[in-house]
Amino acid sequence: MRNILKVIFGRVLFTVLCLLIQLVWLIGLVWKLNQYYVWFSAVFDIIALIVVLRINAKSDFSAARLVWTIVILALPVFGICLYLMFGRTGLTKRTRAIYEKVQKRFACELSQDENVLGALKENNIYIHNQEYYIQSSSGYPVYQNTDVSYYPQAEAALEALLEDLGNAREFIFMEYFAVEDTQAFHRIEEVLLRKISEGVEVRFIYDDFGSIGYVKPEFMRRLNRQGIQCRIFNPLVPFLYIFMNHRDHRKITVIDNRISYSGGFNLADEYFNITHPYGHWKDTGIRLEGDAVRSHTIMFLEMWNFIRDTDTAWDKYLTSCAPFQSRQGGYVQPYSDTPLDNVTxxxxxxxxxxxxxxxxxxxxxxxxxxxxxxxxxxxxxxxxxxxxxxxxxxxxxxxxxxxxxxxxxxxxxxxxxxxxxxxxxxxxxxxxxxxxxxxxxxxxxxxxxxxxxxxxxxxxxxxxxxxxxxxxxxxxxxxxxxxxxxxxxxxxxxxxxxxxxxxxxxxxxx
Missing domain, CATH: 3.30.870.10 (Endonuclease Chain A)
Structure with a gap:
């Protein structure tokens, strides 16, 4: 608890303090220039109107546009500042360009097998149309030759995950919204360190905001020292425009491009009922083995290089250690949803x-x-x-x-x-x-x-x-x-x- 409080008081409150300083500065400015109140009020009203027109010209979802319109027109100074800090959903042009560049580079690795789509179309035209829509909107194909295991509780998923991590031969990729530096993660960390000693490459991504109450700032440095290549998505930095609306909420583990995990669970004790802050915690997980794992591998590589573009070759990550023949039927389509393409x-x-x-x-x-x-x-x-x-x-x-x-x-x-x-x-x-x-x-x-x-x-x-x-x-x-x-x-x-x-x-x- 002391560690959590240190993190909260050391980072979140620092951000709040910066925002309070900004607010005090604005109040002081208004008080100092009170004699020009009418003029400043008129200027802010005009700015508020321009901002509202700009918001409503965007293709963002209508409910948010309505809320921001009401807040900004009712309280122009407060509303504009609030919108600048929390309302802007678009990335900077430079950041968006980086993401699009990385996404375009990996797009060629996501080819759809037309025979799979053709068989699906003959089987069920409505499902074909759904999966075709997912493929055309996100770029991620629909696969066969994939076995699927479903876990109705995260505890069972964790045990299966630990076993598969222990059998890794080439690489392990892990990407999670929240990670807690306690019991559940320590079990995973122990396996990861053992695999590193055997020559397995390990990469790890976590979201800074999602993990802010769970890990201390030196957590990433510790992982890197141990050989776990670690990157933080969107570190929380207290500026006027805090880019905190867009978070990496994904949960993905990939092992040798052969096995992958996803689902609702993060790597924190409460998800596995080690602790019980809200009674019994029910969460689910899914395990893929076979062709569809390729999409999870590419999702991770896209995010890894979006954070910092370093990979020049990735062929070794897109081949499996051994051929796989599915024992199940059906169609499997992993997909990723991003806030950057204006497609919900x-x-x-x-x-x-x-x-x-x-x-x-x-x-x-x-x-x-x-x-x-x-x-x-x-x-x-x-x-x-x-x-x-x-x-x-x-x-x-x-x-x-x-x-x-x-x-x-x-x-x-x-x-x-x-x-x-x-x-x-x-x-x-x-x-x-x-x-x-x-x-x-x-x-x-x-x-x-x-x-x-x-x-x-x-x-x-x-x-x-x-x-x-x-x-x-x-x-x-x-x-x-x-x-x-x-x-x-x-x-x-x-x-x-x-x-x-x-x-x-x-x-x-x-």
Missing amino acids: LGENVYMNILKNATDYVYISTPYLIIDNEMQKEMCMAAERGIDVRIITPGIPDKKLVFLLTQSYYTALIRSGVRIYQYTPGFIHAKGYVSDDQTAVVGTINMDYRSLYLHFECGVYLYGCDAVMDIKKDFCDTFPLCTEIGIDYCQKRSVFVRCFQCILRLFAPLL
Whole structure:
């Protein structure tokens, strides 16, 4: 706890202090130049109008545009400063150019096997169209010859991961939003150090903001000293424009381009129920073995070189140690969603599942903060007879966000959507399963940050054995939940409902 407090007071409070200094400077400036108040007020009103026009000229999601318009026009000075610090979702031209350069370089390594698409088209035209859309929007192909294992609890995924790490021969790539320098990671670190001594190359990426309460600044230096090549995504630096909207929320491990892991779990003790800050923590993971791992390898290499462009040759990372023959059928498509291409791929994949469902759609998400389009698709699916069920946490990790999540219940329940709260604790799994055929397991929450602002990843499955494993996990989880009825929503106090309305107004900023 002392280490966590040191990190928080040493870095977060330093950032807050810088922002307070900036605010004091602005207040002092206004006080000093009070005699020119009318002129300054007019100037800021004009600037506010220009900023609002610029915001509404962009193709960003409409809910955020509305919020920023209200805040800036109501409080021009405060609103403009707030927008400069937290509202700008675009990277600088230089940073965007670096990302596009790296992405273009690896695009040639992502070729789609037309025979796979052709077979899929003959099998199911609707699924073909979905997977074709993912491929054309993100560049990541659909594969066969891939075995899929699904883990309904992160503890089982960790044990399998440790075993596979121990069998690595050539390289290990790991990319996580949050890493905690405690028990779970120490077990992984022990294996990584052993593999380094055997000549295996190890690379590690973590997000600075996601890990800020878990590791000290010297954590990266320690890993590098030990031979684990480590890079931090988007270090938190206190400037006027803090580039903190875009985070690397992905969770990926790649071993020898032969095996990969993804899912909802980070490398912190609470994800594996070593600690219990919010009751029982439910999270899920997915393991791929075979051809589809190539996409996860390329995702990692893109991010590694986006942070610092150093790789001039990568052929050795895109070949497997041994040939692989799948024992399962089905189609597997890992994909990455970025905030830089103006395509809301993660949200669109989810909405297409709802549109094409014929029987049921089961959803799990830790946060339910959705725009009108997503809410409409859920309601329409339920109204046409689809069994739509959503599992959300019973014990929240963020109380304000939980209140905001609950504010969406009434409209969904009235349309026939069934809402379940996970009674034992916090559910962090992000998953969809539909019609015993399709499923998505990944990192994409159903909130504005995951759907619009973060770097995310998912795995789309069709016709795989794991789809039924995912359905079984949902069916096993529903009895552990409390189903929320319309009475629960209507019995909330007037104060709570009014507060939820205010939160809904600022939902795109949370």
